[in-house]
Amino acid sequence: MEKKKILIIDDEPDFIQSIKGVLDARGYQTDSALNGEEGLKKAKEFKPDLILLDVMMTKKTEGFDVSRKIPKDEELKSIPVILVTGIREKLNLPFGFEPDKSWLPVKAILEKTVKPDQLLSEIEKYI
Numbered sequence: 001m002e003k004k005k006i007l008i009i010d011d012e013p014d015f016i017q018s019i020k021g022v023l024d025a026r027g028y029q030t031d032s033a034l035n036g037e038e039g040l041k042k043a044k045e046f047k048p049d050l051i052l053l054d055v056m057m058t059k060k061t062e063g064f065d066v067s068r069k070i071p072k073d074e075e076l077k078s079i080p081v082i083l084v085t086g087i088r089e090k091l092n093l094p095f096g097f098e099p100d101k102s103w104l105p106v107k108a109i110l111e112k113t114v115k116p117d118q119l120l121s122e123i124e125k126y127i
Contacts, residue, residue, distance in 0.1 A: 003029040004127050007046055009039030009066065010054035010084070015112070019052065019084075022116045023123075036066040044075050049127040052119075053106070055085040064104065071105045080126040081105070084119070086112035 006028050008016050016032045023030050031046045033039035035057045043051060051070070055063030063083060070076045083106050108122050 003027060004050070005029045005031070005046060005048040006050050006052060006123065006127075007039065007043055007048035008032040008052045009034075009036065009042075009057075009063070010052070011035060011057040012054070015054075019119070022119065026120060028123075036062045039066060040069060040073075040076070043070070043079065048079060050123060051079055051081045052084050052123075053081050055083060067104060067106050080107045082107055082122055082126070083109045084112060084114055085109065 004027075006023055008019055008030060010016050010019075010032070011034050013034075020030045020032065031042060031048070033042045039051070039053070053063045053066060055061065057063065059065070063085060067081055067083065070079060070081055083104075107126050110119065110122060
């Protein structure tokens, strides 16, 4: 059976390493990118079954921008996206975010620091 592929787009190498460890141990094939632009390119080459996407990278809203580009791209539009972010805590936002079709077209939003079990159960819902 072919391994399911997950692309991690995040600017924190430590976070990427810890998530890769969890996913590799579960038999997923992983790749990563450190920013949105690189992530979109990698997604076209790697053809992941799912993308884990951070929000604050080069720009504070980079993950939001990337999440809106994916459904508009013929090659990428069928790939489910899960946001994994610490934006609420970092910017001290009094509200959370909900996925929706146009502003935030993602499957789920997880707050960093996400527990491995929670992450895996969300991933398994979508691939």
